[in-house]
Amino acid sequence: MKKFNLLLSAVTLLLAGNSFVDAQNSKNPWAITVGAHATDHRAVRGAFDHYFDTDNWDIVPPLSKLSVIRNLNRSFDVDLTASVGEIDNKRLNINDELFINAGLGLRYKLANGYILGENSWFDPYLRIGAGYHRYDYTGFATPYNSTIGESDNPQVDVLREDVTGEKNHFVLNGGVGINFWITKNFGLNVASDYNWIPATKTDYFDFFQHTVGLTFRFGNNDKDGDGIIDDEDACPEVAGIATNDPATNGCPDADGDGIPDHLDACPNEFGPKENNGCPWPDTDGDGLTDNVDACPEVAGPQENNGCPWPDTDGDGILDKDDACPTEAGIATNNPATNGCPDRDGDGVVDKLDECPDVKGPAENNGCPWTEVHVAKRLSSILFEYNSDKIVESSYDDVRVAAQILNSDDLKDKSFYIDGHADQRGSAAYNKTLSLKRAKALVKVLNERAGVDASRLTARGLGETQLLCTEETEECYQKNRRVEVLPRTAVVTETKVVKPATKKKK
Structure with missing residues (x-):
């Protein structure tokens, strides 16, 4: 018995220092435990009465108990267990009687990922089972004294009645066990089960059975080392990848x-x-x-799904940039007009050209410049009071008028720059002042704006071409003006009847 205690102590120290473990699981569903067992018929009295008193144990040598275990899932295993030996019943003074105990059991594992980790080296479990028990109690009479077995001479105890035992028994059992995994497929098993024979009315036939053994795990191999067991590996000879398809699971994917x-x-x-x-x-x-290219055989931009942009009107401007994709047109910097037609070719597209069949600058909405445009600008020019000096604010109108005069539409033409006065003041004075103002304007157009002076002839027409004769400020403003006329124009004078008193301006 001391040797047995020393063995348990040595195994405990070995397990305490070992950490390389891998609990039994679906990858290795089978295991075998081979070991020794011991029975104890005395500790059944009371709550663990004499449970740790190994002097009451009857120990059977190694290889006397075998368990075959099959994993069901992460929490449960099922086992088939058998043990045999020559057993002494120290409680009832039965010596060297053949003992057989065999049956099925269900184990609930605590190392299931919920309580302890599935790969824990410490793998405890609870077990219940049922099976066959063979032990010969024939001819044995149960004693009356419930404390029998505790005296040195149990034969002196008075028998209550002559109750004979049986050889073959149905047994229920339940207990606890622990697997201490030392390596991936090898570990130590320690277990203890209480065995109850329900056919008897006494506990004299019940007993504890204690086991210590070695457990070997096996069942599923992984020959190619890809982590997928051969039973589930569609390519067990070649390392591969895991898939959800049994037909491809474990096959390589280069x-x-x-x-x-x-x-x-x-x-x-x-x-x-x-x-x-x-x-x-x-x-x-x-x-x-090609799978996403709408035109897989013709190169095209991604924005058009791989197809080239069309040019429906053939004007060289792609439809995506052409504001008039069905009419040939010209390129402009304005997205709203780019690609639209320009019949007169003046750079102003027809839909914005006020004179689409006659060339004209964009500044005049596509229409040619005329002396009317020059006159419009010059009519806004102001002079200082009773002077031929142009006020500074009028020089911008002078600049625009010069651009018109030098435009392609008018550059080859000569003009009269005619100064006009209203009907107030003397005719002679008005004629002289209007001429001075016309000359001053010609000089400015020439010197400041580059208009050839030979194309311009200054005339002072005074009050000879009145637009109206009413003595009102509105009429005075109409008559006080500058006009531009082609040199071929004919001047028509107007005779004005004036009041006796005049104001000069």
């Missing part, structure tokens, strides 16, 4: 596209399943693969 090589038309090139594992081609080389 290009990593999720399609096993034996099903991959391009095993060394990454490609989608829809194209049998091959990359989609780009036939036209426009950067869009």
